[in-house]
Amino acid sequence: MSTPTTTRDVPLLDYIDQIDGPWLEAALAGNFPGARIEGFSAHPVGAGNVSDTVAVELTYAERPEGAPDSVVVKFRPSDPDVHAHGLGSGAYHREIGAYRTVQTPNCRLPRLVHVAGDETNINLVVEDLTSATPGDQVAGCSVEAAHAVLAELAGLHATFPMDPETAPDWTIKLPEVADYWTEKMQAGAAIIEERFAEDLSPDDFAAIRDGAALVRDWHHLAPRLQTLTHGDPRVDNVLFEEVDAKPRAVLIDWQVTGVRNPMYDVGYFLSGSIDIEDRRTHEDDLLQRYVDRYNAISETPYDLADARADFRVQVLSGLIITTAAIAVLPDNEVVNRLILALIRRNCAAVTDWGSIAAARAAIAG
Incomplete structure (x- = not known):
């Protein structure tokens, strides 16, 4: 010692x-x-x-x-x-x-x-927040809890706009980690094709394959807006307190904090931590209230149309991280149940939003 x-x-x-x-x-x-x-x-x-x-x-x-x-x-x-x-x-x-x-x-x-x-x-x-309620990634969170998480993410993003060129050296910059995530996602995609052959739809597999093909270029995109981002806002990295009979989210595990488009966090969270049908039904309201909270704090407004366009491309963040994770996590029942819950939600969001086509267009542009 x-x-x-x-x-x-x-x-x-x-x-x-x-x-x-x-x-x-x-x-x-x-x-x-x-x-x-x-x-x-x-x-x-x-x-x-x-x-x-x-x-x-x-x-x-x-x-x-x-x-x-x-x-x-x-x-x-x-x-x-x-x-x-x-x-x-x-x-x-x-x-x-x-x-x-x-x-x-x-x-x-x-x-x-x-x-x-x-x-x-x-x-x-x-x-000590051990008395707070931890999130459950497999079960996902309620719509009310999702609003609470997005309120804290909007506060973070609006308070800390950041230029990657002048950001602190401890922050992740996506181009610098492109090779790592490309290797891991492509390895994970091959594992998923074999391990979950009977569990996912043709559209799911298409999203995974297409995402793996463009992941490197996606990391080199230069979004219109960049801020300090949490980087891993899955609901199991969130604790929930009750404040005035409503949930307030507490963000924990800040180990992949970086400079990214704010919709990286929002897309990552909504595509992995909320039930698919709940997301489809409520995502317009969730994004509107996120933008309202952001604009109440920031001196530079974030237009809802811009946020939606950014979301369409950045929602790939969840698919990338989940697919890559399977390449480094052990093959056991607990891990596979978690990965399957995440990947189904991730693929549904990417397909719903036409994210592959949007990312290709952004890369070509």
């Missing part, structure tokens, strides 16, 4: 079992100076793919006003193979950057207590 280094007077730890009272006091000090920890207990929470995450219950010898009963602490994974993926994907660097940047009432994410690290490590301490 390596010796912890120090960042901003708070030791940068490598493993969850290194947490102690002095470290917790130092991590709390920026928000709750004078906190003195008498004791604590930690238990694992969540199922993060590139992290070890625990909820830490706190007891105080001296408790400043507002100091929390508990916090959630997220570190780099102790599993060396999973850690290698975190290093290769840049997940730590991006999540650190996102939590330092997205400090706005316009977008709800867990309130930050402390964050430190670099490309090789992360120490993240946030408010």
